[in-house]
Amino acid sequence: MKLAKRTPQLALLAIAVSTALSAPQLAAQETEVKEEIRLERIQVTARKTSENLQEVPLAVTSIGAKELSEKGIAQITEIQQFSPNTTLQTSRGTNSTLTAFIRGVGQQDPLWGYEPGVGIYIDDVYIARPQGAVLDLLDVDRIEVLRGPQGTLYGKNTIGGAIKYVTKPMSGGTEFNAEATVGSYSQRDVKLTGQLPIVDDKVYVGFGFADLSRDGFGEYLQSALANQDRENYNKDLWAARVDLEFRPADDLFIKLNWDKTRDTSNAKGGYRLLPSLLTNAPVPDSVYDSYTSLPTSNLVELEGYSLMISYDYSDELELKYIASRREGYSPTNIDFDNTALDIFDVPAEYKDENSTHEIQANYSTDGYSLVSGIYLYDGESCGNFDAILGFLGRAAFGTPGLTREVTGCNNSESWAAYTQASFDISETLSMTVGARYTDEEKTAIVNNGLVFANVYPQSGWIPGYVRPDGQLVPTVLGDDANGDGVLDGPKSQSWSRFTPRLGLEYQAADNILLFASYSQGFKSGTFNPRATINEDGVNPEIVDSLEVGMKADWNDRLRTNVTLFSFDHKDRQYVGFGEGNSATDLQQVLRNVAETSATGLEAEVTYVATDNLTFDLALGYIDEKIEVNNAIPPLIGLSNTPETTVNLSANYFLETNVGGFVINAGYYYRGDYLLFETSDLLEQDAYGMFNVSVSWESNEGDWYASLHGKNLTDEEYLVGGYDFVGVGPNGELLPGLGGDTTLIGYYGDPRTVHLTVGYRF
Numbered sequence: 001m002k003l004a005k006r007t008p009q010l011a012l013l014a015i016a017v018s019t020a021l022s023a024p025q026l027a028a029q030e031t032e033v034k035e036e037i038r039l040e041r042i043q044v045t046a047r048k049t050s051e052n053l054q055e056v057p058l059a060v061t062s063i064g065a066k067e068l069s070e071k072g073i074a075q076i077t078e079i080q081q082f083s084p085n086t087t088l089q090t091s092r093g094t095n096s097t098l099t100a101f102i103r104g105v106g107q108q109d110p111l112w113g114y115e116p117g118v119g120i121y122i123d124d125v126y127i128a129r130p131q132g133a134v135l136d137l138l139d140v141d142r143i144e145v146l147r148g149p150q151g152t153l154y155g156k157n158t159i160g161g162a163i164k165y166v167t168k169p170m171s172g173g174t175e176f177n178a179e180a181t182v183g184s185y186s187q188r189d190v191k192l193t194g195q196l197p198i199v200d201d202k203v204y205v206g207f208g209f210a211d212l213s214r215d216g217f218g219e220y221l222q223s224a225l226a227n228q229d230r231e232n233y234n235k236d237l238w239a240a241r242v243d244l245e246f247r248p249a250d251d252l253f254i255k256l257n258w259d260k261t262r263d264t265s266n267a268k269g270g271y272r273l274l275p276s277l278l279t280n281a282p283v284p285d286s287v288y289d290s291y292t293s294l295p296t297s298n299l300v301e302l303e304g305y306s307l308m309i310s311y312d313y314s315d316e317l318e319l320k321y322i323a324s325r326r327e328g329y330s331p332t333n334i335d336f337d338n339t340a341l342d343i344f345d346v347p348a349e350y351k352d353e354n355s356t357h358e359i360q361a362n363y364s365t366d367g368y369s370l371v372s373g374i375y376l377y378d379g380e381s382c383g384n385f386d387a388i389l390g391f392l393g394r395a396a397f398g399t400p401g402l403t404r405e406v407t408g409c410n411n412s413e414s415w416a417a418y419t420q421a422s423f424d425i426s427e428t429l430s431m432t433v434g435a436r437y438t439d440e441e442k443t444a445i446v447n448n449g450l451v452f453a454n455v456y457p458q459s460g461w462i463p464g465y466v467r468p469d470g471q472l473v474p475t476v477l478g479d480d481a482n483g484d485g486v487l488d489g490p491k492s493q494s495w496s497r498f499t500p501r502l503g504l505e506y507q508a509a510d511n512i513l514l515f516a517s518y519s520q521g522f523k524s525g526t527f528n529p530r531a532t533i534n535e536d537g538v539n540p541e542i543v544d545s546l547e548v549g550m551k552a553d554w555n556d557r558l559r560t561n562v563t564l565f566s567f568d569h570k571d572r573q574y575v576g577f578g579e580g581n582s583a584t585d586l587q588q589v590l591r592n593v594a595e596t597s598a599t600g601l602e603a604e605v606t607y608v609a610t611d612n613l614t615f616d617l618a619l620g621y622i623d624e625k626i627e628v629n630n631a632i633p634p635l636i637g638l639s640n641t642p643e644t645t646v647n648l649s650a651n652y653f654l655e656t657n658v659g660g661f662v663i664n665a666g667y668y669y670r671g672d673y674l675l676f677e678t679s680d681l682l683e684q685d686a687y688g689m690f691n692v693s694v695s696w697e698s699n700e701g702d703w704y705a706s707l708h709g710k711n712l713t714d715e716e717y718l719v720g721g722y723d724f725v726g727v728g729p730n731g732e733l734l735p736g737l738g739g740d741t742t743l744i745g746y747y748g749d750p751r752t753v754h755l756t757v758g759y760r761f
Contacts, residue, residue, distance in 0.1 A: 038556045039608060040064075045166065046146050047420070048124070048153055048371050049362055054551045057432065057505045057515035059147040059563040059602055061086075061618070065140060065168065070651070070662050070695045072708030072754070076135045076143065076163065081647050081668045081691075083145040084602040084620025087640045088163070090134050092720035092746045093334045095235055095265045096300040098133035099720065102147050104598055104624055104641040105160030105543060105569060108676065112350055112383040113410030113444065113529035117541075119150065119158040122165045123257070125306045125324040128379055129352045132261060132302040132328055138239055139193045139208040141168040147602065148565060149521030149543045151499035152434035155375060155416050159521040159543040159569070170195045170204045170245055176761055183754025186215040187235075195243075206243040213237075217750055218288025220269055220296060222281060222340040225462060228296045229266055233288050237263040251312040260303045267298040267333040270722065270744035273682075274733065278391060278740050279339045287716050287747045293342045294333040295462060302328045320360040328352040331457070336722050337742045342390030342401065342454060344724065344738035349457050354379030372419035382409040383529070390454045392739045401454030405472055407447045409490075410527055414440035420501065428508070432517070434501035441494040442537065444527035449473025477531040493537040495525040511553035519545050528575065528590035538592050542570045559606040566599040568627075576632040576678075594635055595628035612653045620645040633678045642671035642686070659698040666691045675721045681733075681743055684718040705757045712751055720746035 042053040046060045053062055061083040063073070073079065077098070080088040091097040091110055100106050100118035107116045110130040120127040120135075127133050137143075143165060150158040174196055181189035195206035216231030223230065241259035248254070269290025272283050281291055304326035311319045330350040337343040360373040384407035393402025420434030451471055459467045479489050503517035523541040549563035572594040600622035607615045624638050649666030668689050675682035690713055695706040724742035726734035733741055 039553055039559050039606060044142075044144050045124075045164070046144055048360065049364070049369070054511065054553055054559075054561075055513065057503055057513065057517060057549070057551075059547065059549065059561075059565070061145040061147075061604065062142055064142045068137060068140065068143070069706065070664050070693060071649075071666070071691070072693050072706060072710065072756070073137065075137060076133075076165065079143050079145060079163070081666070082618055083147070084604065084618050084645055085147065085600060085622050085641075086145060086161075086620070086645070087673075089640070089719040089748065090746075091130065092270060092722065092744075093268055093332055094131070094263070094298060094300055094330070095233075095237070095268065096132045096134045096261075096263045098130045099640060100130070100133070100160070100163065101638075101640045102145070102160035103565065103567065103600060104596070104622055104638040105567075106640065107523075108639055109575070111385075111529050112352065112381040113408070113526055115157045115524040115526060117157065117523055118160045119154055119162040120165070121154075121162060122259075122304075123167055123306065123308070124164075124322055124358075125304070125326070126354075126356060126377070127326070128354050129328060129350070129381065131330045131350055131352070132263070132300050135165055136210060136212060136237065136239055136261075137165075138191060138210050139168050139206070139241065141166045147563075148547060148567070149499075149519045149545050151519060151521030151543075152418055152420050152436045152501040153371065155418070155436060155499075156414070156438055156440070156497075156522055156524045156540075159523050159541060167241075167243070168206075170206050170243070172197065172201070172204065177758060178760075179756055179758030181754050181756040183214075184752040185217060186213075187752070187754050188213050189756075202247055204245045206245070208241045209238070210240075211238045216266070216288070218269075218284075218286050218290065220292050221284060221289050222291040223296070224293035224340045224342075225295060228292075230296070231266055232269045232290050232296075234266050236265045237261065253308075253310045255308045257306045257308075258304070261301070263298075263300040265298060266296045267292075267294065267335075268746060269296075269335060270338050270720075270746050272338050273743045273745055274725070274741045276337070276339050276341075276343075276740055277735060278343055279341055281339060287745065288750070290335075290338045291340050292333075292335040292338065293340050294335045294345050294347060296333065298332050300328075300330045300332075302326065316363055316365045318360075318362045320358075320362065322358040322360070323356065325355045326353065336724065336744065337738055337740050338744055339740070342388050343392070343740045344742055345388040345390075346385050347388070347456050347461055348383060348385035350381075350383040352379070352381045354381075367424035368421070369423075370419065370421045373417070375416045375418070377412065377414045379413075380409060380411045382411075383407070384457055386455050386457060388454050388456075389738050393452060393454075395739070397452060399452035401452070403451045403453065403455040405447075405449065405451055405455055406530055407472065408445050408477070408529055410442065410444045410529055412440060412442050412524070414438060414524075422505075428506060430505045430507075432501065432503035432505065436499045437496070438499070438522075439494070439496040440524060441492060442524070442526060443490040443492045444477060444529070444537070445475060445490040446477035446527070446529060446531045447472050447474070448476045448530070448532055477527065477534055491527065491534075491537070493525065493527075495540055497522045497540060497542075513551045514549070515551075516548045517546070519547075521545075523573075526573070526590075528588075530575065530588055531590070532588070535590065538573050538590050539571050541572055541592075544568045544570075557608045559604075561604045563602045564600070565602070567597065569596045569598075572596065574631045574635075574678075591630075593628075593630040593632075594626065596624055596626050596635075596638065598622050598624040598638075614651045616647070616649045616651070618645075618647040631678060635677045636680060637674050637677060639674050639677045642673040644671040645669065659696055659703075662693075662695040664691075664693040664695070670717075675718055676723055679723050681723050681725065681727075682718060682721040682745065687715045687717050689713055689715050702761055703757075703759055705755070707753070707755050709753045710751070711749060714751040715748075716750070717748045718745050719748045 390401035418436035724736035
């Protein structure tokens with residue numbers, strides 16, 4: 001990774017730009033400003049209470065429903081363009097699995113048992129697994145991106161930050177909204193949302209439904225199975241939610257929610273970057289074309305319930321209870337080698353269910369506020385995968401096939417208590433002090449071994465397949481409680497952690513906030529879900545972060561929010577090879593083997609140039625160092641983390657006799673980045689993309705339409721991949737696991753255009 005040491009220069013540049021932009025505006029403060037020219041006041045709940053964004057001493061990006069609609073943002077991955085130092089991308093294999101990194105911290109591998117580094121929340125309910133976390137935006141009020149460790153208020157697994165999906169509150173009246181979208185690759189979307197009062201001023205019901213479909217960006221050129229749907233990168237998904245709100249008294253509010261998502265899009269095939277040594281199929285002409293020997297069918301299914309009860313005990317004290325239960329099931333087909341041969345195929349199942357309970361007490365009065373609570377989490381994460389190396393089994397052993405089969409569970413029970421207080425020291429100086437204590441116990445069991453046949457998770461997985469009983473070899477990860485050498489139960493381990501936060505805030509002027517803070521977060525300890533030996537669990541990852549920042553509204557025209565940060569990331573967890581092993585070996589060991597650090601800059605600038613024209617700039621820069629490097633193979637950089645991200649956009653409003661038009665144009669730039677931290681064989685060069693949107697709303701506000709062009713330069717950029725090749729002494733590429741040169745890339749969306757038409761009343 002090409003990293004220059006330019007943090008001080010960029011910091012000076014950001015300050016210079018802010019000063020240059022603000023100078024004429026400061027002079028204009030003495031003159032009358034038109035009422036129409038005003039910066040938007042943005043309310044967020046980043047600190048679990050409603051606050052003005054400009055008064056929150058955190059690096060937060062908030063994108064509201066109006067902006068999401070005007071820019072045609074349809075799913076959560078597109079938010080990365082507007083939040084500095086943020087990566088939100090669709091992972092390999094499915095359309096619904098999320099790869100999330102903020103400031104270089106996240107989780108690459110979506111296997112059960114591994115914990116994310118960026119927390120995803122829907123209305124403060126934690127989404128524990130990346131499967132299904134690529135959320136299509138339905139009935140959303142805003143998306144908030146909290147950058148940096150959020151270990152005090154949000155707890156474990158938010159060491160990079162948190163993404164909050166906030167749904168629209170009910171207005172109390174009768175509303176209905178219907179919209180349809182058509183676009184490139186036969187895109188056909190329908191969304192219906194609405195609300196209805198059941199008992200006036202007491203009971204309301206809201207609903208949302210979306211049916212989203214699109215043909216594939218590419219196709220499977222060859223398939224070993226007949227009658228398969230050959231579309232690749234297609235979309236076939238529906239999602240629904242129902243909300244029930246009940247206000248039995250002025251001081252009591254109850255909300256019950258149900259949501260479900262079912263994604264039956266095809267399994268996503270990767271692009272072979274190298275010709276296969278074992279087949280004669282050429283490298284495809286399109287990066288969206290692939291080959292496969294597995295079924296192309298795939299499923300990601302999620303369902304959840306949540307309950308929130310809020311009671312205003314007094315004008316100053318709010319008591320709140322939040323409970324949730326979520327389940328997920330994903331049978332998936334991942335062809336690692338992407339050929340029509342069974343060189344390296346991985347059919348798999350993921351099952352996840354969890355429940356949470358949280359009690360909050362939030363107190364606020366002049367000069368003092370307190371957020372506190374108790375949180376309980378009980379989650380079960382299980383799965384199985386069959387790494388089929390059939391070609392190798394037949395060639396090397398003369399057997400019907402060869403499968404490394406792994407099944408297991410990695411379950412967690414944890415509780416936490418937290419509190420965070422903000423109080424005034426003087427009229428201009430305030431302090432924030434927070435702490436959280438988390439106690440967690442995990443139990444894990446892994447069944448792992450070799451079968452000299454091609455094995456699939458269930459009968460009928462491929463046509464005519466019947467799974468034999470007793471296929472699996474004995475357990476390899478568990479406890480030997482009585483010392484007789486027989487593993488007789490799950491392995492258990494517990495961890496606890498105290499995570500503090502300390503901040504100072506200085507109100508330099510009415511609309512200028514300076515802040516500095518220290519915060520700590522941790523990612524849970526865990527067990528290796530691929531264990532081939534009886535491993536102990538690894539310790540949690542710890543991130544210590546320092547931030548200094550400024551949030552300034554210089555007048556009604558100019559806003560500059562700038563943050564400088566640094567962090568140390570200790571005890572990083574990596575699955576690597578054992579001593580002397582290589583890319584052709586099956587044994588992989590999970591260890592705490594590395595420490596990294598980084599410094600960086602984030603700047604978000606909004607300039608209202610005229611009554612009709614607004615400019616926005618989002619700039620991110622990060623400079624990383626590897627402090628401790630005991631990984632095998634060694635680390636060479638951060639994954640999914642460009643040195644620089646930039647978004648520059650302009651928004652123009654045009655009022656006409658037939659309604660209002662909003663024209664939005666933006667350029668998004670990402671510097672080069674690695675897909676994996678231990679290899680430069682999959683590295684994406686820097687690229688930029690243009691997006692243009694035109695939105696219209698009738699004078700009556702009932703009809704609306706929008707036309708969106710995305711990635712208009714048709715950039716091809718990597719968002720995922722697989723690297724199973726060896727490297728010789730002279731840099732030559734050698735066969736890896738399965739006996740082939742498996743170097744695979746998955747790509748972001750190509751150029752698309754879509755038109756949305758909607759009606760509301």
